[in-house]
Amino acid sequence: MHQTRSPAFSPTFTAHASMLFWALLVALSFFAAAEVNPGLDALPLTAVRLLLSGSLFLPFLLLRRPQRLGGRALIAHALLGGLLALYFGSLFEALKHTKALDTALLYVSVPLLTLGGERLLLGKPVLQRLWPTLVAALGALALLGLDNANFDAYAYGLYGIGCLAMALYGPLSQRLKxxxxxxxxxxxxxxxNLLAGGLLLVLACTLGQRWEGLQGIAARDFGWLLYLALTATLATFWLLHRAIHWLPPATVIAYSYLSGLFALLLQSFWLHRAPAPLAWVGAMLIILGIAWLARLSPARAVAA
Known part of the structure; x- marks a missing residue:
């Protein structure tokens, strides 16, 4: 008798469930990052974080049969790691000139830009997924509070380049498969990719003489850095690469909108502060957009 696999345990369902966990980890990272001494230079901190995260993968990979990487694989890792280095580097430079809220507002564009990357690099049809992504993006703007934004041309221009780099990360990783x-x-x-990005940031910190910014780092700071390396970097990038094997990259990145929703709920719970009515409207639009995208994914998986 032929047995069919239950849809509840299909790879597509598992990918969506893993991205819900991914969004929660990203939301928790906002609170963890706030515990690190703000006087430390964020760029070398991120270089250490990426290298630490990539290194933590190595013991698990060595338990399996090691794979020799050819020249093309190393070039691909350098390109993808370069996108990560460009994103994080532009983010921290932009934060010197603007607020975290402004960078979060600009990050809303990343899933939409990823759709463009899919069309350009992978030749995939994206129009059907554009509308739910726009709904979720509008919800994210309402959630964050667009009226509180302060436009800074230099910061937005620089971080805009970083957002484009992050948007190309998923499609390019599929193209270079x-x-x-x-x-x-x-x-x-x-x-x-994490090791390549970390090494490029190490080079940037060395050339820019930024390592002095880590003077005074305490054991408590390193503990939070280790937590971020394990959960908000190692786990999230592992989950992301698992998900884009079964889902379109733009659908995967769209789960970042849920991170803002989870952060709002966690903040409301800890601070006992009720969100504004507009934030609840934004939350409902995010849930609607993500559910719409999830509804479209099974059809896409069958078509593929």
Missing amino acids: PWLGEARGAASLACG
Whole structure:
């Protein structure tokens, strides 16, 4: 008798469930990052964080049969790691000139830009997924409070380049899959990209003489850095690479809108402060947009 696999345990369903957990980890990282000494230079901190995250993958990968990386695989990791370095570098430079809220508002564009990256790099149809992504994006703008934004041309221009780099990360990783190796798993791919990004940031910090910004780092700061490396970097990039194996990159990145929703709920719970009515409207639009995207994914998986 032929047995069919239950949809509840299909790879597509598992990918969506893992991205819900991903969004929660990202939301928790906002609170953890706030515990790190703000006087420390964020750029070398991120270089250490990426290198630490990539290195933590290595023991698990060494338990399996090691895979030799060819020249094309190393070039692909350098390109993808460069996108990560460009994103984080532009973010921290932009935060010197504007508020975190303003960068969060600009990040809303990343899933929409990822749709463009899918169309350009992968040749995939994206119009059907554009509308639910726009709904979720409008919800995120309402949630964050667009009226509180302060436009800074330099910060927005610089971080806009970083957002474009992050938007291209998912589609380009799919386009370079033949270079990276079709059989390689999510842990191996994330490890290579994080290490490459970390090394590029180390080079930038060395050339810019930024390592002095870590003077005075305490054990408590390193503890929070280790937590961020484990949960908000290692786990999130592993989950992201697992998900884009089954879901379109733009759908995966759209779950970042839920991170803002989770952060709002966590903040409301800890601070006992009720969100504004507009925030609840934004939350409902985010849930509607993500549910709409999830509804479209099974059809896409069958078509693929």
